[in-house]
Amino acid sequence: MIRFELMRAQHIDEILEIEKKCFPDDPWTRNMFESELGNKMSVFVCGIDEDSEKVAAYGGMWLIADLSEITNIAVDxxxxxxxxxxxxxxxxxxxxxxxxxxxxxxxxxxxNIPAVSMYEKFGFKRVGLRKKYYGGKHDAILMTKIL
Ligand SMILES: CC(C)(COP(=O)(O)OP(=O)(O)OC[C@H]1O[C@@H](n2cnc3c(N)ncnc32)[C@H](O)[C@@H]1OP(=O)(O)O)[C@@H](O)C(=O)NCCC(=O)NCCS
Structure with missing residues (x-):
């Protein structure tokens, strides 16, 4: 069973291990996760595997006025x-x-077929493309879900 709770400092070591596996080319650093903890605009959630009490997934976003931007989401x-x-x-x-x-x-x-498929399943639409956004090589698809 997985339970979700807000990210805390003690989750970050385990998050970094997953981050390296999920994003080997450009993983977020410890500093980046730590700065989310002190950021009032940020909501960052961890999924904890209740058998091992270890982090199995995490995801976060920024909420600014009536807009939200998902900044990271990954599953071990x-x-x-x-x-x-x-x-x-x-x-x-x-x-x-x-x-x-x-x-x-x-x-x-x-x-990134798994991620794009997941977002489309949840009603996100492609609204734009940023050429060579990732490492000067890969394009970024911009997606939006109107609530
Ligand atoms: C994208 C990611 C978070 C999906 O997590 P997950 O727990 O495996 O996804 P779920 O089991 O909840 O699947 C939800 C939907 O995602 C899509 N999906 C997930 N994995 C998929 C795959 N390998 N191929 C195609 N579609 C896939 C499907 O639409 C699926 O719905 P379905 O089960 O009804 O077919 C995971 O693959 C991941 O961590 N990837 C690496 C990090 C990453 O790319 N993050 C997104 C950055 S923008």
């Missing part, structure tokens, strides 16, 4: 395709609704 490869990413995304969307956000935005690397 050992836990992928079990519905956890979808649960995490719907949790973030529900928080947006509670906070009266009008839309949720995100960027995803072109060719």
């Amino acid at each position: 490869p050992a836990f992928q395709r079990e519905g956890i990413g979808g649960r995490l995304l719907s949790l973030l969307i529900n928080i947006c609704r509670e906070r009266k956000a009008a839309a949720v935005h995100l960027e995803v690397r072109d060719g």
Whole structure:
């Protein structure tokens, strides 16, 4: 069973391990996760595996006025395709609704089929493309869900 809770400093070591597996080319650093903790605009959630009490997934966003931007979302490869990413995304969307956000935005690397499929399943639409956004090589697809 996975339970979701707000990210705390003690989760970051385990998050960094997953981050390296999920984004080997450009993982977020410890500093980046730590700065989310001190950022009032940020909502960052962890999924904890209740068997091991270890982090299995995490995701976060910024909420600014009535706009929201998902900044990161990842599921440990050992836990992928079990519905956890979808649960995490719907949790973030529900928080947006509670906070009266009008839309949720995100960027995803072109060719990231699992992520693009998940976002489309949850009603995100492609609204733009940023050429060579990731490492000067891969395009970013801009996606939006109107709430
Ligand atoms: C994208 C990611 C978060 C999905 O997490 P997950 O827990 O495996 O996803 P779920 O099991 O909840 O699946 C939800 C939906 O995502 C899509 N999906 C997930 N994995 C997929 C795959 N390998 N191929 C195609 N679609 C996939 C499907 O639409 C799926 O719905 P379905 O089960 O009804 O087919 C996960 O693959 C991941 O962490 N990837 C690496 C990090 C990453 O790319 N993050 C997104 C950055 S923008």
